[in-house]
């Protein structure tokens with residue numbers, strides 16, 4: 001019997017599922033090996049038990065938690081898919097900013113005033129703490145990145161189908177920069193999160209002339225203290241550093257608060 | 261194995277001619293401050309003396325990342341069959357500095373030691389090396405002279421020196437003669453003498469200096485085993501592995517198997533690895549032989565100055581190119597670390 005694979009999305013842009021649809025070359029081969037039982041982007045149907053459940057998105061509301069518990073209890077293997085599911089991503093920024101401030105910044109003062117008094121207008125405008133999936137249920141594997149890396153997805157799937165342990169090395173982005181012989185962003189006088197962030201992305205942002213903002217999360221051994229010190233020595237303004245941490249890394253235990 | 265004198269233009273024409281026959285790598289500018297050994301294209305200009313050590317050393321071309329070790333394919337008999345990797349094409353590594361040359365000859369020895377590495381060997385015998393002499397330190401990181409790499413010529417097929425009167429081209433091997441057949445340089449009877457005169461103009465000291473002679477390092481490092489210096493440097497370190505990946509004498513790799521989705525074919529490959537990355541020394545248990553960053557720094561340093569020199573008798577396995585310090589975001593410089601230990605254990609000369 002083919003293993004049953006399901007996809008579920010929570011708070012996210014569903015870009016990771018789209019990234020998966022972009023693995024066109026392999027999609028048919030995947031479908032030949034698994035039975036896809038739930039995939040909002042493609043089909044809709046309820047199935048009882050899942051061999052592999054992929055969870056996309058971060059967890060914001062009480063009813064999300066109930067739904068996630070339910071999926072976990074029916075899944076053999078549960079995979080967090082993408083940065084929102086793995087580290088809360090951009091959404092987790094709202095853990096640090098009052099909802100009223102956030103709302104005003106996006107929709108303006110008038111709308112904010114209305115949402116605060118009109119219970120019917122948008123009941124979801126406040127929410128509980130934004131959490132990564134592993135903060136709520138046990139996660140077996142994480143496919144990091146914004147969006148996730150299709151090659152890593154295929155590696156995980158192939159490993160699970162053949163009964164092998166997948167390997168996602170906990171290496172800094174710098175490793176892939178060396179493999180690609182990129183000029184280091186620091187040589188350009190700019191700050192990069194590569195030395196403290198999970199690689200596995202092939203240093204894609206730096207390859208194309210940008211810098212790393214750490215969308216794949218901080219390494220378990222990230223030397224955040226040294227990184228802060230380095231940025232300080234470079235004369236980089238601490239609020240801009242804080243803003244960069246808040247982009248993808250708000251939920252990282254060491255990174256939430258940048259002290260002056 | 262003659263010597264010739266040529267203009268930079270003539271040498272450039274000759275290199276372009278060679279590059280038509282096979283991949284020829286020459287240091288090219290990358291970004292604002294860096295260089296990389298890249299295939300020489302038809303229209304690429306060659307800069308003769310204005311390049312720094314490249315981001316990764318030329319020897320890495322002999323040990324490429326993500327190298328296929330074998331593939332397997334299911335045959336008509338429904339069994340899996342081993343398929344050897346495609347043999348690599350001949351190549352020329354050109355513009356190789358003495359430090360990198362010494363690194364390559366050291367890799368040659370390491371890779372030939374049992375169990376010999378056939379993949380490396382296959383590439384190496386297909387590789388011609390055109391080296392480029394150094395008459396001044398490349399930058400403020402350089403310490404090749406202190407570790408005895410400056411005079412390296414072994415392993416080169418052709419050796420270039422930039423003289424005031426032109427480029428001295430010395431053939432050092434039969435393969436050197438072979439690739440020089442295509443050149444039309446004028447013969448130079450006193451090539452070696454001219455080179456020695458030019459080398460006599462090198463500044464002294466040439467680059468940075470070691471606090472002790474390299475031969476004294478193994479003993480000094482044994483004495484300083486518990487040195488707090490490693491941990492002091494470790495506090496700034498990200499364990500990112502850059503220092504290993506850019507080192508001319510680092511060669512560790514990780515082996516990976518990948519099956520096709522249907523499970524009928526597969527590929528075994530190896531990728532670059534680094535002993536500064538925490539998982540490197542992790543074993544079942546889980547236990548980590550070098551869980552602390554200071555222990556990893558110590559291991560890296562002892563590999564270069566104690567373990568490999570004592571095992572192979574080829575002198576320091578740090579060739580003084582300065583890459584690890586140059587590329588480290590935390591500015592951790594291996595020579596500073598050694599010298600700090602020397603001061604601490606009182607081994608200073």
Ligand code: SF4
Nearest residue numbers: 174177184185192194
């Ligand atoms: S650019 Fe960033 S990721 Fe790349 S080597 Fe430099 S610090 Fe590391």
Ligand code: SF4
Nearest residue numbers: 497498500501503588
């Ligand atoms: S390059 Fe620097 S920061 Fe990275 S592991 Fe080596 S010493 Fe540490």
